[in-house]
Amino acid sequence: MPVSQPDVVIAGGGVIGLTTACFLARNGASVLVLDRTKTGQEASWAGAGMLPPGHVLQAASPEARLRSLSHSLWPQFTAELQELSGLDNGYHVCGSLLLCRSQEAAEGMVQQWREEGCEAEVLEGAQLQRHAPELSTAWTHAVFLPQFAQVRNPRHLKALRSACEQLGVRFEEHVSTLDFEVRESRILAVRIPDHRIECSQLCLTAGAWTAGLMADLNVPIPVQPVRGQIVQLLPELQRVSCVIEDGRRYLVPRRDGLVLVGSTEERVGFQKANTVDGVQGLLEFAISLVPSLQHAAITRTWSGLRPGSPDELPLLGRVGGYSNLWVGAGHFRSGLQMSPGTALLLSQLISGRPPEISLEGLSPDRFRSQQS
Ligand SMILES: Cc1cc2nc3c(=O)[nH]c(=O)nc-3n(C[C@H](O)[C@H](O)[C@H](O)COP(=O)(O)OP(=O)(O)OC[C@H]3O[C@@H](n4cnc5c(N)ncnc54)[C@H](O)[C@@H]3O)c2cc1C
Structure with missing residues (x-):
């Protein structure tokens, strides 16, 4: 009542x-x-x-x-x-690595975050590998945001x-x-x-x-639905140290060892299915960032409808x-x-x-x- x-x-x-x-x-x-x-x-x-x-x-x-x-x-x-x-609720500060394709891109990004008053530092080459040993060596530049947090x-x-x-x-x-x-x-x-x-x-x-x-x-x-698919992985060992983002896609490691791989952006109305194409793309993305994830178990997939605006x-x-x-x-x-x-x-x-x-x-x- x-x-x-x-x-x-x-x-x-x-x-x-x-x-x-x-x-x-x-x-x-x-x-x-x-x-x-x-x-x-x-x-x-x-x-x-x-x-x-x-x-x-x-x-x-x-x-x-x-x-x-x-x-x-x-x-x-x-x-x-x-x-x-x-x-x-699982809230904790975990930090995030924003991957960049060049030194100029990393410097531009770090400047933007600092102008906003946020802590940010450029990591390159060996320094980046020390910070994220799991990351593919194909990646040589990133910006680290230590204040980045996550919630379950x-x-x-x-x-x-x-x-x-x-x-x-x-x-x-x-x-x-x-x-x-x-x-x-x-x-x-x-x-x-x-x-x-x-x-x-x-x-x-x-x-x-x-x-x-x-x-x-x-x-x-x-306001229109924008579907986002996610694949949840469980690596044998915890291989991902912090959130890693490449543009609009990302890996989010949880404290219990799970890793979320996200996400697609699809304008397909109110359909919430996971698709072969969506899941395959996310798995390829995950492995391109952290090759050892190819051995991880796929524990779950899901999707949700973001409320998009122009x-x-x-x-x-x-x-x-x-x-x-x-x-x-x-x-x-x-x-x-x-x-x-x-x-x-x-x-x-x-x-x-x-x-x-x-x-x-x-x-x-x-x-x-x-x-x-
Ligand atoms: C894959 C994915 C990853 C995302 N990652 C992040 C992230 O990392 N960080 C972040 O900040 N955001 C993220 N988002 C976005 C975030 O989840 C959404 O912006 C947010 O959840 C929107 O919240 P909401 O309450 O507006 O909508 P919803 O959570 O969709 O809630 C809407 C509610 O309204 C109810 N409802 C619908 N129609 C009616 C009706 N006619 N009458 C009454 N109730 C109704 C529904 O049942 C639902 O409970 C992600 C989204 C997706 C899908």
């Missing part, structure tokens, strides 16, 4: 919805989370959990501002989740869900239909099978499915034309990393407080003129 009149209804219980619920409830709001299936089973579960660093005072772009705010919140938020849930997604989602419950957040799962009652510019209530739920505020955080909900409210938004940035804030409709969606490849910052901003906005950072470049309305 859902709360009859929550302050805030959140539609979509992925990492964005659950973290927002947690931040709102922490400040005393009554919150109801609705989900089409079970919470925490979609993109947020499937992600690799990589958390790149940032520096709040030196972040200049909208992306860097949200990444930096989130970076500053992760350690404390992890501690709070552990306190509330008793669960360890499924564990983080469990901790979030449990913390929300401790804070009094209510849940309604397997909600097959969701309708909205609107008067002029105000959402009066949400209708789910057998229930009408009046709410003061409605926040849509349904990941790749958010555009469908927004369409019901006559607000077109260009500029790869989230749509975050109040939706124009409505006084009590909010959205947090379109985080594409960075939704885990950006979840604490997004939740802090949404909880501040929804409670009528000034946001921690400028929301310039993140407005949910920024694509409207292009679409109408």
